[in-house]
Structures are given as C-alpha cells and as structure tokens.
C-alpha cells in the first residue's frame with residue numbers, strides 16, 4: 374500500500390495555528406501591540422473599526438524591518454527574538470514563537486508598511502490568506518504600520534462566532550489596558566470608529582492608571598512594594614471602599630508581561646478578607662520582577678499564564694505585602710475578625726445611611742373590584758393559580774392570607790391602631806431570606822430574587838403601556854465612564870429610557886443621568902449605573918436575546934434590594950404580596966429559584 378502521510382501545505386498549517394493564536398480581534402491587537410513594544414517603539418497608535426472586524430491597524434515608531442524581513446516575518450517560526458534553545462529560558466521580549474504574524478496573515482488581509490531609520494525607502498507587503506499579493510518599495514515614515522482587514526474573511530465559521538462590535542471592542546480595550554499598563558513610559562492611543570477612546574502620554578505608573586481608569590481612582594491607590602531574594606514586587610492596590618462589583622481592574626505583570634493567576638489572586642483576596650462586602654473585587658496593579666530563569670511563560674499558546682518555580686513562596690510574599698500596605702494606610706480592621714460569631718455588615722467610612730424606603734402604590738385601592746398591581750382575589754382563572762400560592766396560605770384561619778393582612782395593615786395604620794397580626798408573620802434570616810409560615814411548613818423566599826421578579830414584571834408592564842414612572846433627578850448627575858461602558862450605555866440609551874432611566878450623552882466618556890426608574894431601591898445614580906453595567910457586561914449570561922427583556926431584566930437586577938438589607942415586617946409583607954401578584958413568582962426571569970418550602974414532614978423527621 375502506498376504511503377499516506379503528507380506534509381501540510383504552509384497555508385493550511387498556518388490556518389490551524391491561527392486557530393490557537395487568533396481567537397478574536399483582541400488577540401490580533403495583543404500580538405501587534407507586543408510586536409511594537411519588542412521593536413522598541415515609544416509611540417504606538419491603535420486604530421480599530423467595527424470592533425476590529427473590519428480593521429485593526431497599529432502604527433509604531435519602532436526599529437522597522439528590512440525589505441527581506443518584511444516578507445519573512447509572515448513565515449511560520451520566523452522570529453528575530455530567539456536563536457538558540459537556551460534563549461528560551463531567558464526571555465525578555467513579549468513575543469518569541471514567531472507564530473503570530475503567520476497566523477494572522479492566514480486568516481485576514483494584511484498590509485504592512487515598514488522602514489528602518491537607516492534605509493531611505495521602506496517596503497510595502499500585501500498578503501491575503503497567506504498568499505503574497507504584492508511587495509514594493511514605498512516612501513513611508515520610519516517604524517512599522519500594519520493593517521489587518523476583514524479578519525476571518527476566509528473562515529466564515531469563525532467570523533460568524535464573533536460577538537457584537539461592543540463586546541469585541543471590550544476585549545480589545547482590555548488587551549490595550551494590559552499592554553499600556555505594562556509600559557507606562559510608552560505613549561499609546563486607541564481610536565475606535567474615528568473617536569479617540571484613550572490618548573495616553575508617556576508617564577509614570579500612577580498617571581497611566583488614572584489615564585485608563587479615570588481621575589477618581591487616584592485617591593484610592595495605595596502603594597505596594599517589597600523586595601526579597603527571589604522576587605521584587607511593586608505597584609498599587611485599591612482601597613477597599615473603591616472595590617467594584619465586577620472584576621476588571623485586577624492586573625498582574627511579570628517582567629512586563631500581563632499574567633492571569635487565580636492562585637495569586639487568592640493571596641490578594643485573602644489579604645482583603647473581611648474588608649470587602651461579598652462579591653466585591655479590589656483593584657490591583659501588581660508588578661513582579663523576577664529572574665526569567667525561574668519562570669516558564671511557555672505553558673499556554675496565548676501566554677497569559679506563567680508558571681513560577683516557587684509559587685507558594687510568592688503567594689506568601691504577596692499576601693504579606695498586601696496586608697502590610699493595607700495596614701499602613703490603616704484600613705485593616707482593628708477587631709480580631711477571626712473570632713467566630715462576628716457578623717458585622719461591612720460599611721465603608723462616611724457611607725451614607727439609607728433608611729428603608731417603602732414603596733406604596735398610590736393607585737392601589739383595596740376596595741377596588743380588581744386592584745391594579747396587587748393580587749386579585751378572583752384569580753381562579755388566571756396564571757397565578759398555576760403556582761397554587763393561595764393554597765399555601767389557604768386554610769389557616771389564624772394566619773390571614775397576605776392580601777387580607779395588607780389591607781388590614783393599611784386600615785389600622787389609618788386609625789393609628791396597633792396591629793399584632795403582621796409583626797410576627799415574617800422573619801428575616803441573615804439579611805437574605807424571608808421566612809414565613811405556610812400550611813405545609815416553612816416558606817423561604819430569597820429577598821433579592823423576589824424583588825428582581827417584581828421589578829421585572831413591573832418594568833415590562835410599564836413599558837408595554839408606556840407608563841414606566843421616572844424619578845426626575847433635580848440635579849442631573851454627570852458620570853465619567855470607561856470607554857467600553859460608555860459605548861454600551863449610549864448604544865442602549867433608547868431602550869433604557871423606556872424603563873425610566875434617561876441618560877444623555879455629554880461626550881468624552883461622560884453621561885448625565887436625568888431620571889431613574891421609580892421603584893429602584895438604589896437611588897444613587899452612580900451606584901445604579903455601576904450595577905447596571907456589571908449586569909449588562911455579563912449580558913451573554915442572560916437568557917433573552919430580545920433587547921427589551923434583557924434591559925428590563927438588567928434594570929430589575931440592578932435596582933433590586935440587595936442581600937444584607939434589613940427589612941421591616943411591613944417591607945417583607947410588601948415583597949411577599951407583590952411577589953405573589955406576579956405571573957411567575959417561583960423563578961426569576963433568568964431562571965433562578967425564588968421560593969422553597971421546608972416541609973413540615975422534613976422538620977419533624979429532623980427532630981425525631
């Protein structure tokens with residue numbers, strides 16, 4: 374039988390390699406920016422169109438390439454950065470595999486213009502899907518300009534999987550942040566669809582962080598630095614009170630290379646232990662300087678993971694350094710929090726105390742035949758009976774049903790009479806669950822999820838009838854946002870307005886918030902926007918593709934009461950009433966369970 378093995382043609386081999394190196398436009402951005410850094414550039418401009426799908430261009434003033442190199446750089450394993458196997462253990466450059474340009478050129482149209490300062494004329498090379506289209510001498514500035522057009526034009530399956538422009542842009546921005554944070558002494562510009570999103574002059578690290586994350590972060594940065602025989606460590610950590618609900622400002626760099634490291638991330642989280650509310654992420658920008666011999670950057674094709682020879686030791690050093698910095702700025706707790714039994718909710722210094730607000734529906738008339746927005750008594754034929762909630766309370770004469778109780782509460786309040794009936798009906802557990810007695814046992818309601826369901830249905834109904842009530846802000850609040858967040862909000866502004874949140878675009882990444890949805894429990898516009906962005910940024914986790922459901926759900930999640938919020942009996946009553954007036958009280962719009970019942974049988978069994 375004839376031999377069957379053949380060597381793959383280069384174009385196919387490159388396309389296969391591209392599958393690893395080039396996942397999305399942001400991967401191209403990373404490789405190109407790193408090449409410019411390796412070429413010693415002092416000024417780097419990144420120009421992107423349509424989330425990088427139609428154009429990614431990088432212009433640098435680095436060393437440039439000779440005519441031969443300009444062609445050779447697109448060959449696989451063509452690199453100027455390592456020559457011997459030993460070099461692999463001494464890597465100080467960002468790239469070293471010689472794979473990136475070959476891979477990118479396999480899945481896009483590439484135009485390269487480059488000139489070394491010593492040469493009089495430069496070289497232009499055009500390549501499409503690994504095929505050389507043209508090469509000629511041209512006049513151009515010293516340095517390199519490379520344009521990647523129509524990424525994945527020849528791999529439709531991949532192109533189809535690209536996300537929306539704003540999602541792709543977000544990924545690009547995060548690569549841009551990583552590289553520009555690693556090299557604050559280099560000037561960087563990022564332009565998207567003709568707008569400069571960032572223009573960062575050469576600077577020190579602190580100024581670079583401010584350039585990327587806004588002026589506000591400045592006063593929240595705490596120095597961190599330490600030097601040991603195995604590692605030198607420096608940078609900044611954020612004060613606990615500026616911790617965010619979503620991850621995004623956590624950066625580790627090793628010898629000028631961004632690194633993800635969940636193990637070391639834990640060292641930091643552990644050092645902040647008890648200083649943060651649950652689900653909050655502290656900002657950090659931490660730079661390790663370490664002998665390249667004691668790390669391995671080679672374990673991952675996209676190289677964001679780095680292996681340390683002595684990771685445990687580094688964990689300890691980092692942990693101690695973070696504790697020390699927090700301590701120096703006297704933000705560590707003075708009480709010994711290791712004593713069991715403490716359960717103090719975290720409150721940042723000077724935090725405004727908000728009093729629980731009670732949301733009373735002014736259109737609600739208990740004597741109406743069919744009160745709006747409140748549970749109906751004649752619900753036999755409608756959706757509510759599907760859940761059978763009325764039966765839950767059904768034949769318990771000593772425990773009136775929630776609607777009844779609610780009416781009585783209103784009446785007795787009017788007469789200034791004391792009511793005993795609601796005071797013991799509800800019990801709040803750990804600031805998280807509402808417990809109440811039902812026929813078959815103990816009903817447990819997740820307060821936040823319940824409120825999400827209530828608000829979601831209210832917002833959707835309000836949108837359909839165009840009656841979403843807005844709370845106008847007397848003094849519209851202006852908020853400066855990160856560019857990606859800004860684009861995301863502005864592109865959804867019309868939808869948001871339908872739900873009562875009116876924002877206007879003040880340019881330069883700034884918006885003003887003119888009104889908030891009426892029943893939001895979050896009344897600080899900046900906080901609400903922060904919540905909303907955290908949720909919208911995880912949009913892909915939401916089950917709806919339809920924009921209005923998605924926004925209603927995001928808004929409901931952002932506005933709902935949180936965990937840890939202490940509720941009065943009256944408020945618990947309100948939530949339970951309104952929850953059971955919803956069409957689907959059992960699950961949140963994104964499918965999480967709201968209610969459970971601990972059956973009497975189960976309780977009895979446990980106490981046997």
Ligand code: ADP
Nearest residue numbers: 408412446452453468469470471472473474517
């Ligand atoms: P690597 O960076 O791993 O060497 P690449 O495929 O990214 O591999 O680049 C191949 C080679 O092309 C580099 O080693 C470098 O010599 C040259 N090169 C790429 N980009 C630039 C640039 N912006 N300026 C100068 N030389 C470059």
Ligand code: MG
Nearest residue numbers: 404408468473
């Ligand atoms: Mg490279």
